[in-house]
Amino acid sequence: MATAQAVATNTPMTREEKKVIFASSLGTVFEWYDFYLYGSLAVFIGKHFFSALDPASQMIFSLLAFAAGFIVRPFGALVFGRLGDMIGRKYTFLVTILIMGLSTFIVGLLPGYASIGVAAPVILIGLRLLQGLALGGEYGGAATYVAEHAPAGRRGAYTAWIQTTATLGLFLSLLVILGVRTATGEEAFAEWGWRIPFIVSIALLAISVWIRLAMNESPAFQKMKSEGKTSKAPLSESFGQWKNLKIVILALVGVVAGQAVVWYTGQFYALFFLTQQLKVDGTTANLLVAASLLIGTPFFVVFGTLSDKIGRKPIIMVGLLLAILTYFPLFKALTQAANPDLAKAQANASVVVTADPKECSFQFNPTGTAKFTTTCDIAKQKLSSSSVSYDNEATPGQPATVKVGETVIPVTVTPEDIAAAKVAAEAKLAGLKAAATPDAKAIKATEDQLKALNDEKKAKDAVFTAKLKAALKAAGYPEKADPAKINKPVIIAILTVLVIYVTMVYGPIAAMLVEMFPTRIRYTSMSLPYHIGNGWFGGLLPTTAFAIVAQTGNMYNGLWYPIIVAGVTLVIGLLFVKETKDTDIYGND
Structure with a gap:
């Protein structure tokens, strides 16, 4: 051999x-x-x-x-x-x-x-x-x-x-x-x-x-x-006989599930994180990801070839371990490189939602049908829609507030707050109309603001939103990433590292899955764990990670999903999955 x-x-x-x-x-x-x-x-x-x-x-x-x-x-x-x-x-x-x-x-x-x-x-x-x-x-x-x-x-x-x-x-x-x-x-x-x-x-x-x-x-x-x-009945042979079914299960939880979440984190979630959390414009983010893919893709062949010499399992397991250990520091470095103003604001003026836990609902709302009415839910919904990362502090029996640095903003809006907002809007409108060259767009926006302030329900929302926006702006939170401050070489370097993790776990996996199963049922047996792992564990990663972020408020917490899944695969893979590189794939038993 x-x-x-x-x-x-x-x-x-x-x-x-x-x-x-x-x-x-x-x-x-x-x-x-x-x-x-x-x-x-x-x-x-x-x-x-x-x-x-x-x-x-x-x-x-x-x-x-x-x-x-x-x-x-x-x-x-x-x-x-x-x-x-x-x-x-x-x-x-x-x-x-x-x-x-x-x-x-x-x-x-x-x-x-x-x-x-x-x-x-x-x-x-x-x-x-x-x-x-x-x-x-x-x-x-x-x-x-x-x-x-x-x-x-x-x-x-x-x-x-x-x-x-x-x-x-x-x-x-x-x-x-x-x-x-x-x-x-x-x-x-x-x-x-x-x-x-x-x-x-x-x-x-x-x-x-x-x-x-x-x-x-x-x-x-x-x-x-x-x-x-x-095989006359490859489905029953693959999944109806324990000797084959246990290998299918091991392939899924001991190899593919971890590979899938590392793959989707490196090539999909990273793009989502750039655009949704760090507010980099879509074209720039796509080009940065494309550049990292161009640099990193040859490593699929590098690690596939290396697996012929040292084995499939060591490379995949090391890739999982590196991802587990470095995802948090890498994504925090990505924030610093892509939106340094946001990183600075988070460091100097953290945002905290203080609220009664009984008033706080589950924040993930993919269908848009849930109505958030409590002060806790309103505060979290506003921060989430603005992609602002925040921490939670329990204050039983108290209405919610949002603390931006040292500035505390009550979610509850009083009639006096609304009256003051009307006076400020009317004064702003008068100034805009009296200008030598009136700004039609600004005038229209201010008129719309006044209309909202005359509706009690809309007025409360408008006043809280304006106060929150002003506090975030004063604390340095940007509405979007400043193109002039985006460190593109560093971002490409970080994204390339994430892609290299992908190549480590994905490069050798086709050979390993083929080698795990006999020829007569190979196509059936290897395809199912691969597509459950990549279709469900990986394909649903962005949705699951977004749900975690929406509920906890911390934009990095979505990383716990790939880290935990990769950790489970690492443990099971190390303990129970055998090396396959010297397997005779022409066997049928």
């Missing part, structure tokens, strides 16, 4: 092996490109397909439709994994790319709510479900296909190329969107230009199908089929 591996390691890749890797990887890049388009363009999709709702609900429902694709991925793994183990790898993941590509193309042509009514969002969600099902079958097919073509001692290096595809697909989607947006202009892009990235994917689909049709079936499956050893 050692001699064979040494020979394989020193043998150049053959033309056929290059073709296998290129075809599998290229097709998967295109599939991820299709999948990510929806997430990147969710705001435009919400406006066109959920236009009967208010803007906030449009975004929420478009993101829920996006999440539907993640939720059904494990079911796609079952459907296509079973087919892959019964009829072959090649034809199964040829079907997956056809489903994925055609669904994406149709999204680009689908009429909106204004044209066909409720049928538009219904069809859209159906297409998202098809995309999720197809992606559930794609990864297992590509990983199995490449691994079964790879020579002994090179599986980590060969399958690592597939691991680059999700990052490259995301990178490609960002570039296409940016190019189309620049070419059409913002107004045209919002109206119809957003459809172009979906429509042009038909060309990518054609290339992928053409390449995959020219590929041969994997040698491991051909050997098994010629010996009459293919």
Whole structure:
């Protein structure tokens, strides 16, 4: 075995092996490109397909439709994994790319709510479900296909190329969107230009199908089929027999779950953190993330190749450990580099909500239907909507206050506060109208403010909001990141470190999952834990982290979710998961 591996390691890749890797990887890049388009363009999709709702609900429902694709991925793994183990790898993941590509193309042509009514969002969600099902079958097919073509001692290096595809697909989607947006202009892009990235994917689909049709079936499956050893019931073999089911469970909780949360933290949550918490504009944030992906992506192959020499498990476990130990300091450094004014304000004038715990409700409100009426809820909702991080202090029996540094702002507004606000607004309006060059926009805003102050309910909200905004401004809290103060090289360096963690946990994982299961049920067995881990543990990370931040008030507390999940995987992986790099993957037992 050692001699064979040494020979394989020193043998150049053959033309056929290059073709296998290129075809599998290229097709998967295109599939991820299709999948990510929806997430990147969710705001435009919400406006066109959920236009009967208010803007906030449009975004929420478009993101829920996006999440539907993640939720059904494990079911796609079952459907296509079973087919892959019964009829072959090649034809199964040829079907997956056809489903994925055609669904994406149709999204680009689908009429909106204004044209066909409720049928538009219904069809859209159906297409998202098809995309999720197809992606559930794609990864297992590509990983199995490449691994079964790879020579002994090179599986980590060969399958690592597939691991680059999700990052490259995301990178490609960002570039296409940016190019189309620049070419059409913002107004045209919002109206119809957003459809172009979906429509042009038909060309990518054609290339992928053409390449995959020219590929041969994997040698491991051909050997098994010629010996009459293919599984007649891969689902029951994989999950109905304890000897295989326990490996599926170990693969999920001892390898994939931790990998998934590190992957989504490094490539998705970091972007969300930049835009939502640090208030960096979307274009700048996307370009910074894209730069880090460009620098970090080659490390997928580096760590995949290294895993052929020292093992898959050590690299994955070290990646998890580094993430656990450094996420908090890295994200705090990201704050300092991206929005130093915010970091300074947080250090010099922390925000504290003092309130009776009985008045405080659960703050996560994804549907926008909850009505916050208590002083505690109003205070937290205002701070959350302004992306201000705060601490909580219990004061039983007392109405809520917000303390910004040394300034205390009562949430309860008195009639005297409203009267004073009216006087100030009237004086401001008179001054604006008397100016040599009146500012029409400022005049209109002040007139709207006066109207609000004449409505008792709106007046209370307006006065508290104005006081809070003034206190935050006085304490140095910025409304958005100052472009002139953004330290782009440092941000790219931090984001690259996060991407390198991703490459450590993700680079060797395809080879490891392939090696954990016998050939006859490999496609089915490895696909399910992979897609439960990445579709549920990883795909739901942004939502879960946001819920934690909304409830606790601290913008860093969302990191506890990936840290805890990665910690569980680290412990279980170290104790119970075996090294796999020297496994004979042609075995069927």
